[in-house]
Amino acid sequence: MRVVVPFATERPKTRLDGVLTADERAAFARAMLADVIGALGETDHTPEVLATAPLDEASALYPLPSSVPVQVDERVLTPAVNGVLEDANGPVAVVMADLALVSPAAIEDLFSTEGEVVLAPGQGGGTNALCVRHRDFRVDYHGASYLDHLARAREIGASVGTIDSFRLATDIDEPEDLAEVLLHSEKRAAGWLRKAGFSLLVTDGRVGVTR
Amino acid sequence: MRVVVPFATERPKTRLDGVLTADERAAFARAMLADVIGALGETDHTPEVLATAPLDEASALYPLPSSVPVQVDERVLTPAVNGVLEDANGPVAVVMADLALVSPAAIEDLFSTEGEVVLAPGQGGGTNALCVRHRDFRVDYHGASYLDHLARAREIGASVGTIDSFRLATDIDEPEDLAEVLLHSEKRAAGWLRKAGFSLLVTDGRVGVTR
Numbered sequence: 011m012r013v014v015v016p017f018a019t020e021r022p023k024t025r026l027d028g029v030l031t032a033d034e035r036a037a038f039a040r041a042m043l044a045d046v047i048g049a050l051g052e053t054d055h056t057p058e059v060l061a062t063a064p065l066d067e068a069s070a071l072y073p074l075p076s077s078v079p080v081q082v083d084e085r086v087l088t089p090a091v092n093g094v095l096e097d098a099n100g101p102v103a104v105v106m107a108d109l110a111l112v113s114p115a116a117i118e119d120l121f122s123t124e125g126e127v128v129l130a131p132g133q134g135g136g137t138n139a140l141c142v143r144h145r146d147f148r149v150d151y152h153g154a155s156y157l158d159h160l161a162r163a164r165e166i167g168a169s170v171g172t173i174d175s176f177r178l179a180t181d182i183d184e185p186e187d188l189a190e191v192l193l194h195s196e197k198r199a200a201g202w203l204r205k206a207g208f209s210l211l212v213t214d215g216r217v218g219v220t221r
Numbered sequence: 222m223r224v225v226v227p228f229a230t231e232r233p234k235t236r237l238d239g240v241l242t243a244d245e246r247a248a249f250a251r252a253m254l255a256d257v258i259g260a261l262g263e264t265d266h267t268p269e270v271l272a273t274a275p276l277d278e279a280s281a282l283y284p285l286p287s288s289v290p291v292q293v294d295e296r297v298l299t300p301a302v303n304g305v306l307e308d309a310n311g312p313v314a315v316v317m318a319d320l321a322l323v324s325p326a327a328i329e330d331l332f333s334t335e336g337e338v339v340l341a342p343g344q345g346g347g348t349n350a351l352c353v354r355h356r357d358f359r360v361d362y363h364g365a366s367y368l369d370h371l372a373r374a375r376e377i378g379a380s381v382g383t384i385d386s387f388r389l390a391t392d393i394d395e396p397e398d399l400a401e402v403l404l405h406s407e408k409r410a411a412g413w414l415r416k417a418g419f420s421l422l423v424t425d426g427r428v429g430v431t432r
Contacts, residue, residue, distance in 0.1 A: 134428050153423040154423050154428045156404065174324065176385050178387070183426070193342070193346050216345025
C-alpha cells in the first residue's frame with residue numbers, strides 16, 4: 011500500500027500564528043511531520059511525503075530518514091492528493107502531517123480495517139487519515155470533509171469503514187490543540203513545545219497551554 | 222462489573238449557557254444520559270446512574286429504562302465516585318454522562334482492555350471513562366485528571382491501560398462540541414439538537430453549529 015503524507019512546505023500551520031512565529035510554525039510542523047513519519051515507519055509500510063515544495067533537509071532540526079521519498083506537487087491539498095489517487099495502481103493511504111499523537115497501533119488499525127474507503131474522522135468534521143481501495147474515490151478536504159467523503163463513497167458504491175481513534179482524530183491546528191501534544195506525546199513535537207517554553211495550564215475547564 | 226454513570230441533576234452543562242437556556246441544557250443533558258445508558262445497555266453490563274438529586278422520570282422526554290437503578294449522592298463528582306470505589310467489592314467502571322458519541326464497541330474496548338486501572342482520556346486532559354480493578358485507586362476529576370489518574374495509578378503500583386477512542390474522548394461541554402454530535406451521532410442528543418434548530422456551519426476551519 012502506498013502511504014502518502016501531504017505536507018505544506020511553505021507557511022504551514024497558519025492557525026497557530028497567534029502563539030508561534032512563522033519560523034517557529036515551520037519548525038514545529040517539521041517536528042510533527044517527523045513524528046508521523048516515525049510512527050508510520052514502525053508499521054510494515056514505507057511512507058512518502060507529498061510536499062508543496064522541496065524540503066530543506068540540510069538545515070532541518072528534524073530531518074526525514076533518507077529512505078522516505080519526497081514527491082513535490084505545488085498544488086493545494088485536494089488536487090495534489092487526487093493526483094496520487096488517479097495515478098494509483100493499488101490501495102493508497104493518506105495520513106495528515108499534523109497528527110502529533112499518532113501511534114503505530116492507530117495506523118495499523120487504519121490499514122487493517124475493512125472497507126473500500128476507510129475514514130478516520132478529525133475533530134470538527136475533517137478527515138485526518140483515509141485508506142482508499144476503490145479506483146473512483148476522490149477527496150475534497152474543504153469544509154466538513156468527513157461527511158463529504160462518506161457521501162462520495164456512497165455515490166460510487168464503495169464499502170466504508172471508519173476508525174474510532176482519538177490519536178487519529180486530533181490534528182494540531184489551533185492553539186488549544188497544543189495541550190493535547192503535551193498531554194499525550196513524548197515525541198519530537200512535544201519536545202519542541204517544551205523546549206520553546208510551553209507547559210500545561212490547568213484551569214477549571216479543559217487544560218490549555220501557557221508559555 | 223459495576224458500571225456507574227455520574228449525573229448532575231441540577232444545573233447540568235453550565236458551559237453551554239451561551240447557546241442553550243437552563244431548561245434546554247437540562248433536556249439536552251438528559252438526552253445525552255439516555256444515549257450513554259443506551260450504549261451501555263447494548264453491552265453485557267447493567268449501568269446504574271449516580272445522580273446528585275432524584276431524576277424526574279415522570280416528565281422526562283428521555284426516561285431511563287426501569288431496569289436502570291438511580292443512586293442519589295448529593296456530593297460533587299469526585300467524592301461521590303470515590304464513595305462508590307470505597308464500597309466496591311469488585312471492578313467498577315465510571316462513564317461520563319455527556320459522551321454523546323459513545324458506541325457499544327468503544328465501551329466493550331474499555332471493559333476488555335487489560336489493566337488494574339484503564340483510562341479513556343478526554344479532550345483537554347479529562348478522564349471520560351475509566352475501569353478500576355485495584356482497591357486503592359481513587360479519582361480526582363479536577364484539572365488535568367488524566368495525568369493525575371496516571372500518577373495515582375503509578376503511586377499505588379497499579380498496572381495501567383489506556384483507550385484510544387475518539388468517541389470516548391469527546392465529552393460535550395462547550396458550544397463547539399455540539400458539531401461533533403451532529404457529525405457523528407443519530408441518537409437522542411443529535412435528534413434533540415436538530416429539533417432545537419441546530420445545524421452544522423461549515424467555515425474554513427473546523428465545522429461549527431448555527432441555530
